[in-house]
């Protein structure tokens with residue numbers, strides 16, 4: 001069983017189709033995360049959903065330019081998101097902490113080292129770090145492709161046992177996931193480009209990423225020795241199953257040579 005994990009939860013898992021926060025689903029995920037913590041697993045949560053949460057709270061003035069609109073929504077929404085996480089984790093007698101970061105912070109040795117030290121200290125005190133991109137600062141070329149990329153960098157930096165990426169699909173299929181004849185691919189080897197032919201160009205509604213970036217990040221992370229588990233964050237008990245040593249999604253297997 002894994003002793004340390006980075007768990008990334010995408011916008012489509014955290015919000016309803018109308019864009020509002022899906023408190024029921026967030027709550028059941030926090031319950032499962034708390035159970036993993038109780039089992040002694042060190043974990044970091046990477047959570048999107050700030051922009052979605054902001055949309056629920058504020059109608060940005062018409063005419064505000066798109067970049068500023070996103071900054072405003074994420075700034076307002078991040079507070080809402082953390083307020084919710086704080087309450088839900090408190091229900092399990094756990095503290096959570098907000099970590100906002102940018103791609104540049106991983107490229108700057110001093111910033112990266114400061115971040116790593118903070119993660120270690122938080123984990124030592126059994127706090128659950130909740131990481132998101134600093135959407136106020138990171139615009140255009142400074143942005144991560146999406147939070148999958150951010151989660152891959154955090155996982156590699158911490159050298160965790162596995163990276164779990166939860167989205168609204170079960171994993172990688174050998175055809176369109178909505179077709180009954182499509183089969184889930186349970187295992188993919190790190191760097192196996194053959195599977196890219198199965199990736200659907202279209203992405204699910206709200207998130208920035210999609211299966212293409214998920215697989216790219218998964219391959220990179222697996223090549224660094226960390227297996228990546230792709231699964232459906234709307235499936236009840238998906239993390240409980242992981243605790244039992246089962247996984248119903250796709251596992252991108254780590255490169256053992258590393």
Ligand code: GLU
Nearest residue numbers: 048049050051146147208
């Ligand atoms: N940082 C964005 C948010 O919290 C999400 C980025 C993504 O979709 O990966 O809303």
